[in-house]
Amino acid sequence: MSNLVAYPVLLCFGTGILQLLLHKRVVLQRALALLSSMAGIVLSVLLTYTIWTSGIQVQTAGGWPVPFGITLTADLFSGLMMILAAVVLFTSVLYIFKDMDAASERTFFYPVLFFMMAGVNLSFATGDIFNLYVAFEVMLISSYFLMALGSKGPQLREGLKYLLLNTVASSIFLVAVALLYGVTSSLNMADIAAKAAMDPGNPYITLAGMLFMVVFAAKGALFPFYWWLPRSYYYVPNGIAPLFASMLTKVGVYGLIRVFTLIFVHDSGLTHSLLLVIGGLTMLLGVIGAISQYDFKAILSYHIISQIGYMIMGLGLYTVLGLAGAVYYIAHHIIVKSGLFLLSGATSRITGNTDFKHYSGLLASHPGLAFTFFATAISLAGVPPFSGFFAKFALLKAAVEKGAWGIAAVSLVVSFFTLFSMIKIFRKAYWGRPSGQRIQRDRKDYIAALSPAVILLALSVAMGLGGGYMMEFALATADQLMNPAIYIEAVMGR
Amino acid sequence: MEQALGAVALPLVAAFLMPVLYRWLRWRLGLAALAVAAATFILVILTPNMSLVIPWVSQLGIDLSIHVDGWSRLFALLIAGIGTLVVLYSIPYLGSREDLGKFYAYLLIFMGAMLGVVYAGNVMLLYVFWELTSISSFLLIGFWNTRDDAQYGALKAILITFGGGLAMLGGLAILGTVGGTFELSGLLANRTELLAQPLTTVALVLLLIGAFTKSAQFPFHIWLPDAMAAPTPVSAYLHSATMVKAGLFLIGRLWPIFHVHPLWVPVVATVGMVTMVVGSFLAIQKTDLKAVLALSTVSQLGLIMWLFGLATPEAAQAGTFHLLNHSTFKALLFMVVGIVDHQTGTREIPLLSGLRRAMPVSAALAMVGAASMAGVPLLNGFLSKEMFLTAVNNSSMGLAGAVVATGASLFTTLYCLMLGHKIWFGEPGETPDEPKEGSRTILVPPLILAVIIVAVGVFPALAESAVVGPAVAAVLQAPAELPHIALWHGFTPALLMTALALGGGLLAYTALPGVLAACRRVTPQRYHLNALYDFLWWKNQAVEKAAKWITNRQMTGYLRDYLVYTLGATALLFFGTMLVKGVRIPALNLSPVGPWEFLLAAIIAVGAVFTARARTRLAAIASISLVGMPLSVLFGLLRAPDLALTQVVVESVTVVLFLLVFPHLRQITLYPRRRSTNVNVLVALAVGALGTVVTLLANGARLFPPQVAEWFLRNSMELGGGNNVVNVILVDFRGFDTMGEITVLTVAGLAVYMLIRLRKQQAGGGKS
16 A cells, blocks of 8 residues: 555646646746656656565555545556656646747646646556546546647637547447446456456457447547547647647557556457557558658657557557567657657747748758757657667567567558658758748757757667666566556455 | 777767867867777777677667677778778868868768677677668768758668668568577577578568668669769768678678578579679769769679679688778779869769879879779789689579679779779860869878779788688688689689670770760660659659548548548447457346337437437527437436436536527538438447447346445445435545546636637737
8 A cells, every 4th residue: 555656646636726726826837837747757756666666556545445446556557657747747848938828828727737647647547447537538628728728720620629539539438438337347447357357258348348449549549540639739739739749649558558458358369459450550541641741740740640559569469578569669659759749849939830831951050959850750760779769679579479470561661651751851841951931039048948859869868778777677567567467466455 | 899899989979079079170170080080990900809798678689799700800990991081081072161060970970880780799789780870871961951962862862771771670570589589699500490490581581681772782772873962071981982881791791691591692693793784884874973983883782792692602702802892992983083073173074084184193093993993903903803703603603694794894894994094084174173183181091092902902912811811701600711812813714704804895995985875775764763763752752642642531621520430430340349259138127118218219319310400500409408308307217316407407508508609600501411421320320329239238248246336335324424325426435536527627617718718819809
């Protein structure tokens, strides 16, 4: 029993409430945001360290016994996700200070931001399937608020599609929970998993699993449910786009990995093979979308989809190495994607635009920006020695070891197209004759806008050069995921 | 061991200092880079043969494993030696106006990465550095990125080499899985078991694609001529002397494992042969000096590939020796061409003639280089060319191979004459700049190379014992009786072939215009590999257009389409699983359905249909109430008053809200009935069926006793202090959920407030 599990969630909730009370004092809200995001890093690292040394951490809300009350449960995977959430929140907050228009900042921006992060952290911390639904709701409504904040016509239009399609997914979530509860008579995930293991391969449970696959695939923007993502993320304000792009869809991925390693594991011939196909199509169609675009932010938005395919590839392979690759990839992706969106923002702060039609040739005047982008971009494409290479290689090796040739080939082809589209951004935005407008700002401002991305790039490099440590952690995480008995034992066996 | 690590690390680390140092040193930065390169060269010389493993990502089998043997030493000497000369050459060549900080940073990254490739004892580590050389090559080709040709060449180079690299990565993954390790020594030890596995063939083909793309072998050779958009020092260094030889390096590493594989000789030797012929054939048709050199590099790389493909020890020896010689004479030729370009302002052969009067030293140097490439005696090229012809003649290819080799050599002679004779002799022509001899500093590096060419040509035994011998031994990994490299072997078939190639070349040179015209007639002008590349990636951008087409088919932008896809896929997955798994709806023990229930259900159904068909918003709202209100009555009938109450409240509030916003909404746009409407109806029905099935299953398919529900019922009063179980669950047992839901409501409220304010702002012209 440890309260540590709840702290990252409660920290965000508490920060949000305090900021709501101080809604007229933007400076105080900013200070709180900064302090809280730093404290979040410390708490999540502490939590993960505790899990590393003394196993899965469990806490029951209100002290009601398992499985009757709501259980919070954090294994290494949850802990890692919370660390990543805290890190990108921190870098986003740094950037938001520079790049959020004042009117929006005054309109409950910070409280809702932290409510959203509370939802995100709760998704990682909860061990209760209905509570997960609640966490998703908190996240969804807050994200919609942030998306629509200070909005113009197209932003509202795309935001509405986002809201509606996600609400449909939420309704299916509810239906799925109802079915699962009907069949197992429980909402506690460990309890459900234990019951599913008693009757392995029960078709009702598999059927419920399919509904959950739909739900999390829709939340995580997988084929054929990703329709809401490309345009809506394109219109998300630059300040919070990094957080959206890197974190929100990954909550869906987290949900998918959680239930398909804990509960729905007894019919993997059907479910996980299907996931492999979905993963392959997702990465392929995502990257095809990306190479069809001629806009910095639009390319990046499509790439989110493509990369989620890789994570699902690891889950679909359903081996320790495959899941370790997926975990490594998620960590890499969250850091790098966040960095790329920050760079897109920092670039459009100079050019006032993200469409390549309107500018080019920034390399000569802004080499720091250009090379931070270049390094981050080739990390995304999986060029060594950055983090992306080891993550992708772990997945490739897992596929080869399993003899999954199709997905192995697709992953290599997608890597190629990824590099092509990253090079396209680099060529169009940074190479060539300087053209387009340049918004004049002082040097301090430029450095402040660039530094969050540099921090993230440094993390990507560290995750690549320290690949051995990352891989050790990822393998330990995958080991926990592949052995649901550990999770069940931690929750139920007390 | 420190020397090997230092040799790799020093340039890599120094590279990152270059842009910083540039601020202080300005044009003198070249000297700092020169110091780094020279220090690296010394470290390379001091590096002994060694093996060392430092754990890195051991879980994946990737370790910092250093393995230095004769084969790596040969390459390392070329990389650091020619690298030093190139840096020296670049100082006067580039001048002070260029962005030197970036240039030397890229160049040193390349140097370190390339040394990493040749020192790696783990094939994955080799791959890590391999990709780094592609990246630095991309940046160097695009150094003058404001020019279109630089961008074109850089993109082409990275697409082809990175694509090949990915194929290689796939091959390595298979090789490591089959062989159980990525360590070269381990793979070598397991070679017999490896070759017995059918998967190894796939791995080999993929690895060869990697090597062929990097070494510009047919049909991947098309990137190399366009890489000439890079500054000439880069062309001399990366694109002739070192990087393009990485593929050959890999071939040499694979040789001891795979040369007995049945695919080795047919694939590697054929590709090498075709590349040599195509390269030399195309080279003579070019008018740009650098293009001639690029294609001659392609041809020479093909020659070396061919030799390694023959899989005999004597061919491997010839290949190794020619690799060394090619680096020397080709780097020299590039440097001289760079000087010509620099001093005359053009590289077009038709514009250049009689330069020997103005540029005597350059002329002499160019003649040494060209003669060596053509295979004129007393120069190093003669020796390795002879060995090449002998090896081909003695190989399984026999006479046919010998004829092709002689023919390709004839073309070689021809372009060597263009490089070593045509531009230097005859009447001086008009050039953009008045030609004059290059400065002394710029002439020093090619002079050093010329001295090496002659020295090796006259005293081949020195080169053999110092570099070539150990390198060949490392490739063969087995003792072999090899002939010593010597100036004179007597009257051999090879000598005859050399004489034929030189004589025939001279003869063709006297009738050059006719020969060229004949060659151009048989060269395809419209359908060739470059046209294919341009169609796909550059001029027509077919790939991007195809991607756009695919994307636009699905991303229509219409919410109704997205809903159909999403819900349709959901229904498909759900019912598909039911079908596959044979899920049946269990028998249910339900209470009887009375007339009231039927009536209410009928009203709801009518309401639903009307809502979907409504043509005005008011009608739609009214119809929705026709769905909602009977539902609350139904709840009441089923004795769930709290649910009924909630439903009534929700319904009323919704209607009121709708009426409030009514004046602000536009009329419903009516679309003509399309075929897709039927699909919509089908999907809607399927979703309804899904809901029904789930409801039935949730009630009928209970596999476990309702332990949780019973616990709530039992303990509601005692532990929760309330008779209404639902209330106790909401506020106590599962109060944490309710806290979340309250947050949702709060944020929703804030969102409404924000949107209203937004509306006011927009109405008020931006004022708040």
